Amino acid sequence: MILHVANLDKFIPPFVKLINENFDGKKHLFCVLGNNKKYPIRQQNNLKISKPTLIGVVKHYARVFRDIQRAEKVILHGLFDIRLIILLSMMPWVLKKCYWIIWGGDLYFYQTPKPRKRDKIKEAFRSFVIKRLGYLVTYIPGDVALARKWYKAQGTYKECLMYLSNIVDDQLIKSTSQLNKSDSETIKIVIGNSADPSNNHIEILKKLAVYKNKNIRLIVPLSYGDKENAEKVISYGRQEFGDKFEPLTAFIPLSDYKGILKSIDIAMFNHKRQQAMGNTITLLGMGKVVFLRSDVTQWSLFRKLGVVVKDINEVDLFSRLEDDELARNIHIIKSYFNCKTLVMQYERIFSK
Template structure:
């Protein structure tokens, strides 16, 4: 049995569906925290899905069940290192060698976050002890593995895998042939993917100032994240660009968001760390120009695959050569397909 431990979120819902559709049910069990969110998520109740109990009376029994599942499992896939998982592993270090840590940006880059409270420092000590001893690391960005080894002394075996459906090009929604921008039309710019300060919106807005008199429209998704920070971005955007800056403060349904991405010409992700990869891959497959910081781990990975990228430190409105646009789309389709994901997961599960 392979046990997946995770929190209910937008990545896990389609992942569970993928596993249950592509792999035998009896081979996989899911332990999910965040059971209170069940009503708002389309997770079907199945025998192989268990929800963590967070009420005081059920907490002890819930932990015992988790402990028994972890000991029975042949492999444990950790989709995040939350407090409950850290505590169980800390007192059961014999489980660490059969654990596969799926590196997520927020998980890894906690290393760089300030830790003014004693409780935060203690949690980081726990993380360091556990990450160093985990038997396996799962990601598709080699640079994140290098950082895990550098920051935490991680020794686990690296397994390349896209893991989540969000990192896959959906051929049903991405046009087979990318649409080439009309040089005489308004240039639509996507800035960032959330109201997280890691987007560094204001720095990117300042780099766009030389083009404020051009025929542009800047769209900025701010519907989730730090809303006080979002207001600062909105104020800055309006001050610099007036009505050419359009904050997106309401959540867009998936199909509407996809149509919105199809209308974009340029995307700027000025993050200081690995983030927004699902958006990046989809936009490249659509033939859009994507600007990233050249010092983030995904830059090197994408560049090694052959993608043509723009550096967010040197934003330009000049279009890429059409041949590069078509090549970006081809590379994305070839390397980020559902077939590739299933093959990679199969290798992890069966080795």
């Protein structure tokens, strides 16, 4: 039996569906903690959902404690939950059969300031567990290198795209065969993917200030994340760019959001760590010009794959990629970030 342990998030319902449609569901058990109303997931025989109530939490960890010892393999969907981490530290003998699907924030938590004693204690538990995990699952080798550097992780690297959010929509690629040549002379730029301060919006807006008198339109997704930061970004953006600054503050259905991404020319992600990969992959697959920081792990990944991305510290809106570069980007993204690759990677993880 392969045990999956997860907190319910937007990635989990489609993942459960993917596994049950492509593998023998009887060999998989999903132990999930979370609000089923926020992220609806169809009840199935191999799915155990616990509500985040006191009783629900107790039942969830009791089930995990029991089943994690019975399982042949354990798939840990992120390592954010300190209660799970403490539980794992109490069973060090199971860690060698654990596969840590690295989400990003669970790794980069290492960089978060820890002024309180209890934060340092939590980090000690995290270090103990991560060092001893048997397998590290991601498609970004740089994140594995950081896990080894920061936590002395010894696990074997397993390459995997992890979730369907990292799969580019083939229909979107087919509809962008003209490399998204815009009929408008306005340069449309999307900045960041949320209101979280990690987007470093104002830093990039300052870089773009030299273009404020040009024919540009700045589209800034701010519908979720830090509301206080969103207000700061909106205030600065409107003051500097006027009506050329367009914040997206209301929830947008995914299909509509992808329509917005399809209409833009340039994307700028100023995160100082691996983040917004679903958006980045989708945009590259659409043939868009993407700017990233050159010191983040996804920069190295794309360069290794042969995908051309631009350095956000060298912003030039009028220095575009050649058509053959955009076409090559589309081909590489389509060839690697697809469902067939994802299923094949999980076949390797489950069978060995």
